[in-house]
Each structure stands twice: as C-alpha cells, then as structure tokens.
Amino acid sequence: MTHRDPHATGDVTDGGGQPPSHRHLYGLPFPSRTSPLATTAAEANGRWASAVGLVRADRASWLADCAPHLAAARMYPDAQSPQLALVTAYLTWLFVLDDRLDHDPADGTAGSRSLTDLAALLGDPPSTAAPEPLLGALADLRRRTRALAPQTLSTRLDAHLRQTFDAFATEAQHRREGTPPTESQYIDLRRRTSCAWIFADLAELAHDTETLPLLHTSTEYHAQVACAADIAGWDNDLVSLARETARDENDNLVSVLARRHGWTPERAGEEVARRIGQRVREYPAAERRTLAHIAASGLRGPERTRHEDVIVSFRDVLAGVLAWNHGDTLRFSVPRTTTGPDHPGGTPDADPRP
Template sequence: MVERQLAEWAQRLRLLSGEATVHRFRAARFGEFASFVYPDAPDLLIYAKWLAWLFVVDDLYDENRAPGQGGIVNGVLPYLPDQGQPPAQPIDPASAALADMWPELRASMPDSLRERFRGHTDHYVRSYATDLANARTGLAPALAPYITLRRASGAVETCVDLIERQPAAYLPPHTAGATDLLALREAANDVICWSNDVLSLAKEIEHGELNNLVAVLRDATGLGWQAALEVAAEMVGARTREFEQISHRLLSGDADPALAPFIDGVQLWIAGSLHWHQSSPRYAATPA
C-alpha cells in the first residue's frame, strides 16, 4: 500500500520522468526502506516520502549533473515556512514536493525540532552547490574535506531529526545540544554515509562520481579498489565502536528519559539502512 501511494505521489509531483525512471523508483522500495529505519512510525508514508525525495534529489545532482545555479541548491527555507505561513511558489518538482510534504512533516514537531530540521535540510541541499561537490577533475577529493562534505550531503542529520517526531524520543534543546549527543550523531552520520559509499561505489563510478570514501582512499594511498574498500570497511567498524561507547556514556547515570528511545531509534536507523542498501537493486557490485 505505501509503495503504491508513494509512487503515485512522486508521479503527481512530477519527480519522475519517463518509464525507466518510474520503474527504477518502484524497484528501489523506499516504503520498505522507511519501514526498516522507522519501524514504529504510525504515519509511515510521510517518512517514505522524505526518504524518496532525498534519493531523487541525490540522483538529480549526482548523476544528471544538474546546474548549481537555480533550484533548491540555493536554499529551501522558503518552502519550509513557519506555522501559518504559506510556502514560496515552487520553481521545480523538487521544491514542489518539499512544499507538499512540509505541513504533514512539521505537524508533529515541537518548535525547536522544527527549526533544527529546517536548518539541517537547508545545509544539506546547499552542499550540492559547493566547489567540492561540483568538481569534475577525474580525481577524488582529499580525505578531510571529503568527510566534512559527506556529513552534509548524506542528509543523515535530517533523518535523525525525524526520529524525534515520536514524542517519547524528542530531545529538548539542552539535551540535543550536549557535546556527547552531537558526537553520537556525528558518529552515526559517518557510519551511515560511509556504509552507503561502500555499497554504492559501482553505481557512482559508472556516473563518474568520485566523491566516495573508497575512491578518496584509493587516490590518497595508491591502493587498489579492493584494498581501499577494506580500509573503508575498517573505518566504518571503528566509528561504529565509537558510537556504541558514546551511547553507553550517555545512558549511564541520570540520563534524560528520552535518550534511550532516541538512541534506540538511531541504532535501528543504522541497522535498517544497512539492510536496505544490501537488498535494494539500486546498488550493484563493487568494481574489481
């Protein structure tokens, strides 16, 4: 049911063009993805819409070389207005879909979460217009700037924010802004994005995209693809252990009652994302 409703929504908003694109969208099973990463959500369709929108935008700017001038890469806050304010007039299907989703997305968000989500979404879309994101030199970027870019371009912060739409997992500002909590989110971001890099490598190489952790390590070290892939996997494992250590630290002592359901939600997101990436036909085998 969710998959059908999702495809109908994407076609109505003109996010999909051509029979091949529609087929690829349906095959990706974004509704299933949402059920893996937000298993307790009572309104699963809106989460599926958000995930589908992120991947459609990613394909638009990564694969199709959409121009950096005009469109959502100049910011999206006008399409995510405050309560009671109308959205700006959409200029393309991506902005139209964003404005269409926003009333339902924000309905369950406390003010602080809504503002955090708006900021993270704007930061995400602007990442596609950076010089590093648009560089097409035939070389992968250096490791440190790549990691900074990936933390923005992966949109993980927006997805983690949505965990807090469930009241039990909502973190008030003093908790959400704590040093360990921000470190936890950053570790989760790296685990999710770097795992995506490992599993999407073949797809990205096919489209000439070298903004990928494996490609970055290969260019930096002179390793072959397989050896660079193994180093990337080790980095994912190290960050996963850091995430677990921070989780234990946050939950010890007199912790905010919302921390346990929030951290559970992040753990489910990491596991569910990995499961979907491993099973989705979006991703092919890594090049030899």
Template sequence: MRTFAVSALREPPFPARQHDATARVARESTEWALGHGLIANGHRLRRLRRADAAGLAGRACPEGPVDGLRLLTDLISWLFVMDDACDEDGLGDSPTRLAPTVAALLDVLDGHGERTDARATAAGPLGEALGDLCRRAHAAGGPVTLLRFVGEVREYLLALLWEAANREHGRAPGLAEYVQMRRHTGGVHPSFTLTELAAGALPGATHRTEPSLVALDLLAADLICWCNDVFSYGKEHLGQPDVHNLVAVIAAGRADGDESSALRAAADRFNEGLTAYLATEAALLATGDDGLRPALTARRNWVRATYDWSLGAARYA
C-alpha cells in the first residue's frame, strides 16, 4: 500500500523539516506514557514506539521550545493509545462498551483537568493522562487555549462513539458524512491547537473566524486524514475490514465495490484537495496580513509532516 500511496499521492510542495530535539522528546514521552499507566512493558509499549509520535510531532513542529514539542508529542501518544484501544483492543466495538470510558473522560474535560479522587478512579490512566495534558495546556496558553483544547478533544471523543455505533451495526457511512466526522476522529484540531501553542502563534478570535482561514483549516484536516487513510488502508484491511477509511467508504458507495478504483478515487481526492489548499493559502498570503502567517505555517507543516511520517511509519507496515 505504501508503494501505491507514493506513486498516487502528490507530494506536498512544502519544506520537510524536523525538530532537533525529536529523539530526546521520544524518550521522554514514552516515559510519560509509562508513568501515567497508559501502557506497560510489552505489546503496548512496542506498539506505541512503532507509532513514533515524536517523529510526527517533530515534523509538524520543527522549531520552538522543547516543552511545547513535548506537550504536542504527549497528546499524539495519548491519541494513539486511545485509537488503538478502540480499533485493535475492542473498546470501540460498540457504544455500550465505549460509553463509560468516554463519560469518564468527558468528566475530566468538564473539570478542565483538575484532580479529584473520584475522577481519577473513574477515568483511570487515560483520564489521568488527559488531565495532565489539560493542566499543561492551561499553564502554557491560559484559559482561552484550555477551553479551545477541551472543546476539540470533546468533539474527538464523541466522534469515537459514532464510529462504535457504525461498527456495532455494520454500517458504512456516506461519503459526505464520513468526511465531516473524519476531521474529528483524526484528532487533528487539538493537534493544531497545541502546535500553534508550541510555536507561540495562536491566532486571535478575529483571525480564527476569518472565512478563508476556516476553509483552509478544514482543507488541511482533510488532507491529513485522507493521506493517513491511503497509507493505512492495507494494514486496516489485513484482518477484519473497518469501514472508517476513505477508501472503504468510497468502495462501499460504488455499485461494484471495486477496491482498486476506490484507491485511485481516494488518491485523486487528496490531490484535488491539495490543489484547492494551495489556492486558498495563496489567496490568504496575498492579503499581506502577517497575523495569519503562523497559522498557515502550522498547517502546511502538518500536511507535510503527515506525508513524510507515513512514508516510514512502522505503524502501517
């Protein structure tokens, strides 16, 4: 599948860079995951190391303070652990199984990461680690950043319940529905927030509501998720097929269900999205508004990072 992805996907025309502290942060983030009980020595530790969260974060955030890169890497590690619990360990097989975990994690978000004995008991390691992320986001970015981050993680958790309901009923979502929900199941928006925080470049409310930046934000999220879907499709369909992949959704919507045609259509969708992204970005740059540049840099870094990380990611081998 990697060979197909390399041949079919247009390489994002952005510079490829990586943070100098990536190797150090990889070690520290693994210790963080072990310390919070997210993983233990053995299969889950090997799985997290293969995911290479720091490699992805270091490309998405190639410069800036190490503490900011650590926070982003820890978020990505948490997302990988949560996704693997749902997709590979059976937690996301049905809403009734997943709901107690989501409820406990929502309680952590409602409390903005503040510790209580009852909350720690109910949420377990996932909740304790999420609370730590909230507290650090608040310390680094203040209440506005915390509220933005909490809202975006909440959307991610609720989208996981949507996935679980689809799995329970063997339901393949329609293309438009999938595209919308994939932006949330991919955890892209909280990752953008912590990337901007690490770069010291969080856009203000005026810029965040600028229609062109909103459109670019959605295009970037789509490109990241679709790139991931094409690279990961082979692994995800070695065992029991999962409908939550752009290729699978396109195939399910075709009368013949042809996989090769769906793969090509998914790649075409990425390539067309990249063309639209470049046009939207150029229009924003032409405004001469320097306040937009940090947000644009963060998004192009993420698009490039996802492509480069996917080329060598053992997670999809």
C-alpha cells in the first residue's frame, strides 16, 4: 500500500483524473482517491438494500442522491470488492438511521425506541432475524462482518456502534427536553456522533487486517481519531446547516456558537471554518505521534508495517469524507416542501412519518 506524505504538495487528482472538488479545502495536505470498484459497490449495495428492506422500491432514487457507494469508494479506495461492498452497506445503514432520527416526531419517542432496540440487538448473537428493516439490516451487517473480520474486531465495532447510539440518544434527549448543549458538551458529543471510531474500525476491515490493542487503545491513536472526528464532523455541520435550519434543528456547531456568542450564522460559520483549518494543521502531527508510538512498541517487519498502513490510511478516510461532503452527494440539499410520486416524503426504509 502506498500513500503520499501528508506534507507533500503539488496537484492531486481523483480516480477519474480530475482535480477533486475539495482540492486544498481547509489546507488539507493530502488528496482524495477513489476506488475503481465504486460502480460494482453501488450495484451490490442496491441489491442488498432492497433485499433487506432498507430502501423501498419507490425510494430507489435515494441511493443515487445519497451516493453511499462514493463515500465508501473515496474513504476506502484500496478495499477489495467484498470489503468495499460491506463498508458501503454500513454507510448506507448509518445514513438511513440518521434519516430515521431526523424524521422522528417532536417527542422523540420513536427514535428513542429505535436506538434502544438497536443497542439490544448488539447484545445478541449475529442473526438475520429481526422485526423491522433497520434492525434486520444491522443483524445482516453483523453476520457479514463476522464472515470477513476477526471476532475481536467485530466486537470492537459493535462497541463503537453502541457508543454512537448512546450519543444519538443524548442528542434526542436534548431536543425532547428543549435544552441545547453547551459548546463543550456539543464538541464532545459531535466527536461520537461523527462515527469516527466506526470509520476507524472499518479501515481495518477494508484492509483485511486487525490492529493490536497496543495501538487502538493508545492515547495517541484516540487523539488522532478525535482530530479527524472534529474535522469531518464540523465540516458536516457547515455543509448541512441550510438543511438543518430548514428543519429547525440546533444540533450543529454553527448554531451552538451563534447562540453562545450572539453571532450571526455567517459569523459563526466563519469561526467553524477557522477551527476546521486549525485541526487540519494539527492532524499531521497527530499522525506522526501515532506512528512514533508504533515504532516504540517493539513491533518489527510486516507486523509493524500493517499497523502503520492502517494509520496512514486514515488520510483516505478523512480526505474522502470531505470530498464526498462537497462534491458527491445531494444529502445536504435543503429538503423539498412537497412530496409526490417522484419525491416521496419520510425515510427510505419506512412509510412517511408525520
């Protein structure tokens, strides 16, 4: 596996030979690449999402608009076909869950039940038997994960899914109680809702490997993942601001800063962009500290190399998220005010919600 030095400069291109739309965005010092298997992943994902009931027939266009296959292809460009298909399915499932929570009634009870049911499912042995599509799809993902990955990695991924569900539940509680988070609360919560630790686990799955606890339990590793989480999560807050404002949502760093400081959304957005740029500048040093930790661990030869390769591949994950946010998906478009045969409302996996 070959990756460019994070301090390298010069023109970069995506898989099609064209400069990516996020080129030099926030000063990110490494390029986004795209897997040549993106189309294959999209076809396999469409079949899977339909088979498990995650995307209804009348919402097939949702997959094309959301483009989870492009997110996976950019984030994990070196993955082989089975791994890329599974990663694409995970991202699709996470987007459907996000839509389910976004369309939850104001009291938040339906979303809370979904999160409780999902967390309970993670405590059961992998199975395809579940009462509704969101649960059934997760059960199928867990079964497929255990067929491709070591049980210890699968268990770690389950734990990070559960942590993410808990963070989503906290967000729902804030909305339900009308008590928006403070700035420090939001930043901590956003790191967990960004799914960054899930994405880190999927990097190991995508590269058909598993890191030792001496790496993934280290302070250096978690600081690097947290830095990536801030960059990706806060950028997501910027690109989704118009959509969330239209839905009267406040789980966004722009909204949090505007409320705290009495700023306009424009001024708060400028501050968020500045902070993203700062974290981008800090990321190479965070990566170097993790690589230095591996070097000092005593690992040698191929064992050391595969751990280093996973850490350096996080560049692809981060650059891929930004490229997808800014150029590949319609997910952050302001929602339409009307529905009809071509633009049905609700979520892709269930009947439209009130």
